[in-house]
Each structure stands twice: as structure tokens, then as C-alpha cells.
Amino acid sequence: METIRTTEIGQHVGQRVQLRGWVHNLRLLGGVNFLVLRDGWGTAQAVTQDEAALAPLTQAGLGQESVIALEGLVVAEPQAPGGVELHDLTVTVVTPVSEPPPIPINKKQIKAALPTLLDHAVVANRHPARRAVFRLAAGVMAGFRATLNARGFTEIQTPKIVASATESGSNVFKIDYFGRPAYLAQSPQFYKQIMVGVFERVFEVGPVFRAEPHDTTRHVNEYVSLDVEFGFIQNHFTVMATARDVIAGIIDTLQGSYAAELELLSARLPAVPAAIPHIHFAEAQELILQRHGVDVRGEPDLSPQDERWLGAWAQEEHGSDFLFVTGYPMSKRPFYTHPDTSRPGYSNSFDLLFRGVELITGGQRLHLYGDYLDALARAGYPVEPFETYLEAFRYGMPPHGGFAIGMERLLMQLLDLPNLRLATLFPRDLNRVAP
Amino acid sequence: METIRTTEIGQHVGQRVQLRGWVHNLRLLGGVNFLVLRDGWGTAQAVTQDEAALAPLTQAGLGQESVIALEGLVVAEPQAPGGVELHDLTVTVVTPVSEPPPIPINKKQIKAALPTLLDHAVVANRHPARRAVFRLAAGVMAGFRATLNARGFTEIQTPKIVASATESGSNVFKIDYFGRPAYLAQSPQFYKQIMVGVFERVFEVGPVFRAEPHDTTRHVNEYVSLDVEFGFIQNHFTVMATARDVIAGIIDTLQGSYAAELELLSARLPAVPAAIPHIHFAEAQELILQRHGVDVRGEPDLSPQDERWLGAWAQEEHGSDFLFVTGYPMSKRPFYTHPDTSRPGYSNSFDLLFRGVELITGGQRLHLYGDYLDALARAGYPVEPFETYLEAFRYGMPPHGGFAIGMERLLMQLLDLPNLRLATLFPRDLNRVAP
Numbered sequence: 001m002e003t004i005r006t007t008e009i010g011q012h013v014g015q016r017v018q019l020r021g022w023v024h025n026l027r028l029l030g031g032v033n034f035l036v037l038r039d040g041w042g043t044a045q046a047v048t049q050d051e052a053a054l055a056p057l058t059q060a061g062l063g064q065e066s067v068i069a070l071e072g073l074v075v076a077e078p079q080a081p082g083g084v085e086l087h088d089l090t091v092t093v094v095t096p097v098s099e100p101p102p103i104p105i106n107k108k109q110i111k112a113a114l115p116t117l118l119d120h121a122v123v124a125n126r127h128p129a130r131r132a133v134f135r136l137a138a139g140v141m142a143g144f145r146a147t148l149n150a151r152g153f154t155e156i157q158t159p160k161i162v163a164s165a166t167e168s169g170s171n172v173f174k175i176d177y178f179g180r181p182a183y184l185a186q187s188p189q190f191y192k193q194i195m196v197g198v199f200e201r202v203f204e205v206g207p208v209f210r211a212e213p214h215d216t217t218r219h220v221n222e223y224v225s226l227d228v229e230f231g232f233i234q235n236h237f238t239v240m241a242t243a244r245d246v247i248a249g250i251i252d253t254l255q256g257s258y259a260a261e262l263e264l265l266s267a268r269l270p271a272v273p274a275a276i277p278h279i280h281f282a283e284a285q286e287l288i289l290q291r292h293g294v295d296v297r298g299e300p301d302l303s304p305q306d307e308r309w310l311g312a313w314a315q316e317e318h319g320s321d322f323l324f325v326t327g328y329p330m331s332k333r334p335f336y337t338h339p340d341t342s343r344p345g346y347s348n349s350f351d352l353l354f355r356g357v358e359l360i361t362g363g364q365r366l367h368l369y370g371d372y373l374d375a376l377a378r379a380g381y382p383v384e385p386f387e388t389y390l391e392a393f394r395y396g397m398p399p400h401g402g403f404a405i406g407m408e409r410l411l412m413q414l415l416d417l418p419n420l421r422l423a424t425l426f427p428r429d430l431n432r433v434a435p
Numbered sequence: 436m437e438t439i440r441t442t443e444i445g446q447h448v449g450q451r452v453q454l455r456g457w458v459h460n461l462r463l464l465g466g467v468n469f470l471v472l473r474d475g476w477g478t479a480q481a482v483t484q485d486e487a488a489l490a491p492l493t494q495a496g497l498g499q500e501s502v503i504a505l506e507g508l509v510v511a512e513p514q515a516p517g518g519v520e521l522h523d524l525t526v527t528v529v530t531p532v533s534e535p536p537p538i539p540i541n542k543k544q545i546k547a548a549l550p551t552l553l554d555h556a557v558v559a560n561r562h563p564a565r566r567a568v569f570r571l572a573a574g575v576m577a578g579f580r581a582t583l584n585a586r587g588f589t590e591i592q593t594p595k596i597v598a599s600a601t602e603s604g605s606n607v608f609k610i611d612y613f614g615r616p617a618y619l620a621q622s623p624q625f626y627k628q629i630m631v632g633v634f635e636r637v638f639e640v641g642p643v644f645r646a647e648p649h650d651t652t653r654h655v656n657e658y659v660s661l662d663v664e665f666g667f668i669q670n671h672f673t674v675m676a677t678a679r680d681v682i683a684g685i686i687d688t689l690q691g692s693y694a695a696e697l698e699l700l701s702a703r704l705p706a707v708p709a710a711i712p713h714i715h716f717a718e719a720q721e722l723i724l725q726r727h728g729v730d731v732r733g734e735p736d737l738s739p740q741d742e743r744w745l746g747a748w749a750q751e752e753h754g755s756d757f758l759f760v761t762g763y764p765m766s767k768r769p770f771y772t773h774p775d776t777s778r779p780g781y782s783n784s785f786d787l788l789f790r791g792v793e794l795i796t797g798g799q800r801l802h803l804y805g806d807y808l809d810a811l812a813r814a815g816y817p818v819e820p821f822e823t824y825l826e827a828f829r830y831g832m833p834p835h836g837g838f839a840i841g842m843e844r845l846l847m848q849l850l851d852l853p854n855l856r857l858a859t860l861f862p863r864d865l866n867r868v869a870p
Contacts, residue, residue, distance in 0.1 A: 023831075039635060095833060154569075159861045180868075396457055396530050
């Protein structure tokens with residue numbers, strides 16, 4: 001008998017089928033006994049009044065998370081989850097488990113404190129709701145790639161061990177590289193720019209490493225960055241248009257191919273406007289003064305409160321969950337940021353806010369060799385550690401720009417999770433490098 | 436005027452078009468002048484007898500790698516590369532470059548010693564033949580994912596910073612993790628097995644790090660690993676069947692969607708037999724004795740010479756570029772390898788040889804908790820560093836297995852490149868962490 005998936009049993013009503021998976025739940029209620037089997041895709045309910053059918057489990061004292069093969073007749077049953085259940089069961093034990101899991105994973109919600117849940121992530125991630133989050137992570141990557149592949153972008157994989165801690169000069173992890181120091185890349189920024197010189201349009205999905213000693217609900221020290229960079233742009237507005245399409249493409253993919261996971265999590269994804277509204281940094285500060293009486297003009301950055309106010313304004317004024325803030329002051333942006341030549345002190349950069357929280361950072365970069373030499377000098381950086389990076393500009397680069405999305409941050413925000421760690425498969429933070 | 440790609444000009448004969456890109460070559464021959472423009476996808480030839488049309492470049496002393504916009508009339512010309520060229524040119528300089536590149540990149544071959552080429556990889560990777568290799572890398576990833584997605588696999592991204600150097604106990608890079616030691620993952624092995632408990636079928640595309648002080652043409656210290664792991668297998672033959680399909684899927688993708696790159700590199704990809712021939716390790720050693728008079732029986736592993744002999748045999752006997760060698764001795768395989776219970780001392784593992792060189796390593800893993808405790812004790816490892824890994828087995832894992840493909844190694848072998856570094860975008864080795 002061919003094995004089918006739990007998600008396929010609805011197509012087999014009236015047939016005898018075989019499933020394989022884990023004992024997700026086993027309830028012996030005397031008269032009627034329920035066995036819920038979980039495979040890699042979903043769960044299926046089996047019901048029997050014949051306790052002997054469950055003897056391979058019950059007689060050996062086996063229970064939850066035992067791996068079994070389960071044969072049964074598929075019967076339509078409106079009251080069962082999914083409208084079908086299995087009767088006339090034959091259970092074969094594949095891997096016996098008698099010890100209950102360290103945290104319960106067969107209830108609708110996991111009742112465990114976050115540290116306990118993370119300590120036992122190996123098992124906790126089997127919980128259908130936890131698993132749905134990480135299936136959606138695969139959907140985010142798929143939607144990201146599909147959107148960019150359709151626009152002629154080429155996927156790259158750039159090195160994570162780098163020679164110098166150059167991008168921001170700090171907050172990088174140091175490695176012993178055959179007796180010499182090297183560092184973990186805090187972003188593929190330099191490499192993705194270099195690769196614009198090769199492919200014009202590139203993207204990367206890969207780990208980045210931040211040695212910031214944060215201890216917040218919104219930071220971890222290793223995460224998956226979705227990076228985009230491309231050439232022949234007009235300015236940062238060209239980049240913002242692509243960022244909009246990428247977010248829309250990701251959301252379309254999730255809604256189209258991951259409906260079951262979204263439903264399980266009761267997630268309602270936002271609509272992405274055809275053109276996301278935008279506001280200049282300076283006007284945003286004026287708006288905050290007018291609407292809230294708080295004068296943040298002259299501040300070089302927006303506070304979380306400022307962002308929330310702007311998010312509320314975008315919702316009221318434009319009916320949009322999304323808002324681009326453009327033109328952040330040069331003083332708060334990295335040295336490779338392209339200035340707004342028409343507005344001294346401001347840059348051709350942007351943040352995309354989602355419901356008042358930053359989701360994407362991006363912008364136009366410098367592209368002229370001389371501008372890089374000037375920018376490094378202004379920032380007080382030596383040229384030598386940047387020499388190979390500068391080679392890209394010395395030998396011809398077009399106007400270009402890009403952006404980065406933290407994959408787990410995006411998931412956290414789309415699913416309204418209270419902690420970034422809940423969107424991370426095996427999070428690394430100040431206190432945690434395992435499991 | 437809309438900008439088109441160089442690869443699209445054949446569809447615009449008789450029309451005036453605009454291209455944007457780099458001056459790949461500029462030859463002023465007095466009567467006739469040739470300008471080859473390179474964009475992110477290909478090159479296009481422009482021809483003019485009117486030197487004034489090139490004045491924006493020539494008068495400013497600009498040349499190769501200058502970024503330009505180029506307008507022209509598309510004319511069919513059988514002698515031109517691709518059968519079309521541009522006439523009646525208008526050149527606009529976007530980014531001027533007057534200095535010739537550090538290594539020539541406009542000849543059919545790059546004439547530079549390997550260290551020089553790697554020192555200037557930032558520019559060298561712009562060379563059409565170098566670029567084609569890395570476009571094929573994107574194709575390898577796409578083919579890998581498409582094959583596995585179609586089979587119900589879920590993509591995962593597992594952490595690269597890990598708590599202990601446990602898989603082989605050595606050859607890992609050490610990190611300073613907030614004052615405590617941590618390590619760079621040498622493979623996602625433990626995590627991909629753990630995730631079989633969640634999704635049944637998983638794959639990952641990501642960097643792995645090997646601190647082996649090798650200095651060969653076939654080793655680098657960071658590479659992209661294509662990892663697969665899945666549950667409910669019969670034994671290693673189930674895994675081999677999937678490995679075969681993955682290689683076939685990658686090659687189909689390259690042939691279907693990357694024909695231009697393959698042609699540029701004069702690459703002829705191998706046919707993958709519907710069933711790849713296989714031979715047991717012990718029989719392979721007997722075969723070598725019979726055919727070559729060399730007695731390697733009792734050796735715990737195959738030498739490169741043994742592998743070449745076996746590759747030649749597979750070609751002669753089966754007409755196949757591919758050969759599975761199965762059942763490697765347990766003594767040379769990692770502790771989580773599943774033994775062949777019918778043949779003491781041998782394992783349910785395999786290597787896939789391609790033209791006599793190892794391409795893939797894989798096999799069935801242990802899946803019972805007790806077997807792991809025994810295997811660790813036998814190997815003399817303490818249990819404590821493996822505790823979270825063991826949690827997966829303690830709470831029920833099905834028979835499972837998987838394999839890993841080194842992406843750059845695969846490219847090197849498919850394209851018959853003499854050095855793995857030539858298949859690596861920015862290689863890291865004993866002596867190199869930049870560019």
C-alpha cells in the first residue's frame with residue numbers, strides 16, 4: 001500500500017490508506033479512542049472503539065512522539081478536523097517512545113516559558129504552530145527569489161569569513177583564522193555591490209552575524225538576511241519600487257501557497273498598496289510636531305515612538321500598513337550612502353515602516369571612485385582595508401542601490417509574534433548558542 | 436527610449452534601441468571602429484566609421500570598463516557575434532574610467548596567473564567566462580531547490596554559530612562569542628537531522644566552514660553546501676535514488692535555462708542514467724585486485740587512484756559517468772552512520788563518484804536513541820555536548836538519511852575546471868581571506 005500524506009487523505013474517502021508519522025496525541029476514553037498522527041505536513045485523526053487495534057502502542061507503554069505506520073479506512077466525518085478520519089486501524093510501531101516530551105506539544109498552544117521553549121526547540125519546533133512559522137520562512141525565501149528571478153536578478157553566495165571589520169568598524173565576531181584574526185560578515189553589503197559590477201542585479205539569502213550585546217525582544221546575533229542590490233537606478237525611488245514589489249511578491253507567495261499555515265496561525269497578511277506612500281524624514285519630523293506637539297526636528301534619527309506615530313498617520317491618511325520614510329540624515333547612514341545632492345545633509349536612503357516598525361533599510365549607494373575616497377576620508381577611515389572593495393568603483397560602477405530584509409524580523413512582524421526568537425529556528429543571543 | 440538587454444537585441448532588428456553597460460572592448464582601427472558593450476547578461480557589438488560618435492569616450496581618454504548608455508540601430512550582420520550589431524551610435528558616458536583594469540578581461544581567456552586572478556577577483560569575475568561559471572552556480576542552486584520542492588521538501592536555514600566542535604571534534608574555526616568560545620558549523624548535519632523530526636524532508640543551501648590546513652586544488656575553507664535529509668527511508672538506497680534525481684534535476688535545469696553559459700564555456704554536461712550503477716566497497720576492492728593487480732582489500736577507504744579505476748570501470752562496463760560505491764567501512768564514517776546489519780563492519784553509506792572523483796557523500800543515519808548512546812560510548816565521546824542533538828532521537832525519529840553536495844566542487848567537476856578556487860566567487864584558503 002502506498003503511503004500518503006495527512007494532507008492528502010481528503011482525496012481518499014472510502015479507501016484504505018497508509019500514513020506514517022508521529023503519535024501526536026493518544027486519548028483512550030474507554031469506549032472511543034482517538035489517535036492523532038502528525039507527519040511532515042499536517043495531522044490526521046484516527047478513531048477506534050477497538051482497544052486491541054492500539055495494543056502495539058498501549059501494551060508496550062508507548063505514547064506521544066512514537067513513530068508509527070498507520071493503516072485505516074478514510075471516512076467522511078463532518079465533526080473531525082478536516083472533515084475526515086480513519087477507522088479500522090492497523091498500527092505498526094517504527095520507533096518506540098515511552099517518555100513524554102520535555103514540553104507538551106500536542107495542545108493548541110505551547111504552555112511553556114520562552115527560555116524553556118527555546119531550551120527544547122528541538123522538540124518544540126515539532127508543534128504544528130511552531131512548524132507553521134518555519135514553513136512560512138521557506139515561503140518567504142521562495143517568494144523573495146521568485147520575485148527577483150522574474151526581474152533578471154542572479155542569486156549569489158558571498159563569503160561569510162572576511163578579512164577586516166570594516167563596514168561599521170565594530171560589533172563583529174572575531175575568528176581565529178589559522179592563527180590570524182578574521183571576522184564574520186555582518187552583512188554581504190560590500191560583496192553585493194561588487195557583484196553589481198558582474199551581474200547588474202543580484203540577491204542573496206544567507207546568514208549574517210552581529211556581535212551587538214543587545215538583550216531585547218527584537219534582536220538576535222545571527223539571522224538570515226534577504227539582500228538585494230542592482231545597478232542603473234535613477235535614485236533611491238527606483239530601489240523603493242523594487243522593495244515594494246519584493247514585499248508584495250513574498251505576501252502573494254504566502255497567500256497562494258501557504259494558506260494552511262496562515263490559517264493555522266490565524267494570520268491575516270497586509271495588503272501592499274500598488275504605490276506605498278512616502279514621506280521625507282524632515283517632513284516626518286514636522287508632521288510629528290504638528291500632530292503630537294513633540295519637536296524632534298534636528299534629531300538625526302527617528303525613535304521607535306516617532307515610527308509608531310508615522311505608522312498611525314500612514315494608516316489614517318493613506319489606509320496603508322506600509323510607509324517609506326526617505327532622506328535620512330547622512331550623519332546616521334553608512335559611509336557608502338549616496339547624498340541627496342539637492343538637499344545638503346540628507347541622503348538618498350529610506351526605511352520601510354510596517355505598522356510603525358522598521359522592516360527594510362535601503363538606499364542609493366555612492367558609485368564614483370573619487371566619492372568613495374572622499375567619504376572614507378570624511379569618516380576618518382584608512383583606505384587600505386577597503387582596497388579590494390574600492391577596486392569595483394575604480395573600474396566602473398553604475399549608479400546602484402539596494403536593500404536588506406531580516407527574514408525572521410519580517411516573519412515576526414507579519415505574524416505579530418511577541419519575540420524575534422519565536423521566528424528563529426534556533427536563535428543565538430547573548431546567552432544562547434544552543435540548541 | 437526603453438533600455439533593453441544585450442541578449443534581447445536580436446528581437447529588435449531594424450529598430451533603434453538603447454543599451455546600458457560597460458565598455459568591454461574599444462578598438463579604433465581608423466576606418467572602422469568597434470565598441471563591445473557588456474551588460475549584466477551578455478555583450479553586444481557596435482560598429483561605426485564615424486569617430487565623432489565615440490568622442491564622448493575618446494576625447495576624454497576613457498576606455499574599458501567605463502559605464503555608458505549606447506543608442507544605436509540594430510542591423511543584421513551574419514559576421515557579427517550573435518548575428519546582429521549596432522550602427523548609427525550615440526554614446527553617453529555614465530561613469531568614466533580611464534585606467535585599464537588590473538588584469539585584462541576583454542580577451543576570450545584571462546591571461547593571468549591564478550593568484551593574480553584571485554587578488555583581482557572583484558574585476559576578474561566580470562570576465563564573461565568567469566561570470567558564466569557563477570551564473571551556473573545560481574542554476575545549480577535553482578535546480579537543486581526545484582527538484583526537492585517538487586518532492587515535498589522544506590527549505591531550512593540553520594545556525595552557523597554552534598556551541599561545540601562536536602561533529603568530528605576538530606578542524607573547526609573558533610569564535611569569540613561574547614567572551615566565551617563558540618565555533619563555526621562545519622556542516623548542518625545535526626540540525627538537518629533534527630529538522631527531519633519537524634518536516635520529514637528538508638534541504639539547506641548555505642555556507643560551511645572547514646578549518647583544515649589543506650593546500651590543494653580541491654579544498655577551500657568556506658564553501659556552499661547543498662544539504663538534504665529525509666525520513667521514512669528503507670535504507671541508503673532510498674537516499675541514493677533521491678541523490679540521483681537531484682543531480683539529474685540540476686543538470687536538466689542547467690541545460691534548460693543556462694544554455695548560453697554552457698555554450699560560452701564549451702561545457703558538455705553528462706547524461707545521468709535512470710539508475711546509476713552501484714558497487715559495494717568490498718567488491719570494488721576485489722575488482723581493483725582483478726583488473727589492476729593491486730590488493731587494497733582491508734584498506735578502510737578508497738584512494739584517489741582507486742576511485743579513478745572505479746570510474747573507468749563504470750564507464751566501460753555501464754557507459755556511465757556516475758558510480759555509487761556503497762557500504763564504506765564503519766571505521767571511516769562518522770558516529771551517526773547506520774551500520775549494515777547484515778554485513779558486520781560495513782555501513783549503509785555511499786559515495787557518488789563522477790568520472791572517478793567523489794561528488795556526493797551520504798547514507799542512512801542511526802535513528803534510535805539507544806544506538807546513539809552506544810555509538811558515542813564506542814567513539815569515546817562524552818554525551819553532554821550532544822545533549823540537544825540527542826533530544827531529537829530520544830523523542831522519536833524515523834529511519835532517515837541524507838547527503839551533501841559541495842556546490843563549488845560540483846561546478847568544478849561539471850565544468851572540468853583545474854582548481855576549486857575557479858568555481859568559488861571569492862575563495863577562502865590557508866593564505867587568503869580577501870577579496
